[in-house]
Amino acid sequence: MGGLLSVVQQSFPPHPTWAVDDIPDLTGKVAIVTGSNVGVGKQTVKELLKHNAKVYLAARNATKANTAIAELKDETGKEAIFLQLDLADIHAVRKSAEEFLSKERQLHILINNAGVMIPPVEEITVQKYDMQFGTNVMGHWLFTKLLLPALLAVTDASPTREKARVVTVSSSANYFTNEIDFEAITDGPKRRKYDSWNLYYKSKLGDVVVARELARRHGDKIVSTSVNPGNLDTDLQRHMPRWQYAIVRHLLYPASYGALTQLYCATSPAAEDANGKFFIPWARLGKANPAGEDAKLGEKLWRWLEEETEKH
Known part of the structure; x- marks a missing residue:
């Protein structure tokens, strides 16, 4: 019941009190912003460019x-840098x-923004994971882990002991499950017993x-947060049946709203002490x-991810 209440409350957030003009x-x-050639990711890159960051636009399709880079240059006068990234392929x-x-x-700043939602259950990664x-x-876990040398170097090079920011985009879907079924991540009969929505819930809890x-x-050198960006009208709904989209589209906000919370976590001085926290629309501290x-699930998942990615 508490989870459902949280979802309802976060679906109708109050007017934002923090704006992109507040970005220092x-x-x-x-x-780096992953999945940033469209939607919320593209809006996020736009604001980072406008505030003079050097931004790598990480995406699969060159x-x-x-x-997107050309369009953003026309809008901001600044040019993002393309970084090829296919998160569904460990190599x-x-x-x-x-x-x-x-x-x-x-x-x-690393914003793990990319994501897929309710694709056909038959779709699996290159290495045959859900x-x-x-x-x-x-x-995203592997990408972040491999980039740790550059993330940790921020504090080491800073006279003020500045910390790098890592923002991981979850969603309100994290409330709809209380477990990660490790036997259902690799493709097989156990995984195929779940529908796409249940698999999505587990990924967002993950x-x-x-x-x-x-x-x-790594809290001594990294501020790691997770966010629910809000219910947004983006390409994320491409796998949703038309009848479902017809119902929910009236509850969706523009992508520019979705960028607010992750930009806040990534740039605001007020988020410097938010390590491990969860943020909700629009740029408000919440509870996941x-x-x-x-902590035991966190350690188990981290160890499982290490073991599985080392196989490939």
Whole structure:
């Protein structure tokens, strides 16, 4: 009941009190936003560019990414840098991280924004994991882990002991499950017993768990937060049946609203002490599913991710 109440309350948030104009000057800061050629990610890149950050637009499709980069340059006068990233392929994630580390020594802001929602159950990652957990959780976890040298270097190079920011995008879906079924992440009969929505719920809980565990492990040099960006009218609904979309579209907000919460966590001085916290629309401190705060689950998931990714 508490989870449902949280979902309802977060679906009708009050007017935001924090705005993109409140973002401080980001000159000298390096940022990566995943899945940022469209929707909330693109809006996020736009605001980071406008405030003088050096931004890597990480996306799978080079053509779409370069189109977005050109459009953003027209709008901001600043040019993002394309970083090829396919979160559904462990080898591609490794290659992407290597490419970034060959160019940059520090990474001040990492926004794990990309995600997939309710694709057909038959869709799996290159290494045969569930597409939603593999993309939303595994791909982002590995990308973040591989980028740790650049993230941790921010504090080491800062006279004020500044911390890097890592923002992981979850959703209100994290409230709809209290478990991660480890036997249903790799494709097989157990996984196929779930429908796409249940698999989505588990991936979004996984995002919260990973963000909390990152905060526990590296909170001395990283501010790790997770967010519910809100109910947004974006490409994320592309797999939703038309009749469902016809119902929910009246409850959806523009993508620009969704960028607010992750931009707040990534840039606001007020979020410097928010390590391990969960934020809700629009840029407000909230509470995630209590299961996401389970330290034993966090340790188990982290260890499972290490073991599974090391296989490939």
